[in-house]
Amino acid sequence: MTMETRRIRVLVVDDAITVRAYTRQVLEADGFLVEEAVNGIEGLERALADPPDLLIVDVNMPKMDGYSMLRAVRREAALEAVPALMITTESRDDDRLRALAAGANWHLVKPVRPEALVLSARLLSGRPVGDGAESPS
Template sequence: MAEAVRRRVLVVDDAGLVRRYYREALEAAGYLVDEALNGLEALEKLLLQPADLVVVDVNMPQMDGFTFLKALRRQAAPLCAIPALVISTESGPQDFAAAQAAGANFYLVKPVSQATLTDYADLMCGAGA
């Protein structure tokens, strides 16, 4: 019997506690998790090893989430097709529109429960880890 493939998620957020919270939830659900502090570091990591999903904050130093998503969507396949879940404290209609324009697949407003995070990861990675 073949072993199930574990999906890889890259969590991009400058807040260590947020990254840890997401990591714990995703690893408990069976995902492999890597972390980046900002969009620039995330792009570097994805060029070395693509992920099955990126979970990204908006407000970060060096390269914010929207700039990161635009840069990601300009990459060659398979990078440009990686699903992106934006999770931010920003909650205005302009924020949702900016996320969509940047290439986000879904946008959630913090705080997000661990169950909600893993539900979206399962949805975006296909029927679970």
């Protein structure tokens, strides 16, 4: 089964229910299958139990923050190649570099426009970006 014929599974890890709901709504409207976790510990456990095709991780969470979670993910052989998108309110260059150093493949700053979220998810998951995705304006 190719990536084009099956739904791409995304694990969204964020403690804010509104952010998880928004991310789910945007990505499911584009055909992704979205699962959720409320903190880094739960996200790591869920990812280890059934590795997703893409991780979307918030930085500031209780119990285990996003940086710690991504560092732990990258130490696991089953997860080291899973692409990760970090979404945060932190917008300085140092924050972007810290996200990348922790294991993120890409970094977006909240609030995230739906087009940016979809295009980032498509690019990171290997899904074509030219099959109906609107280009950001």
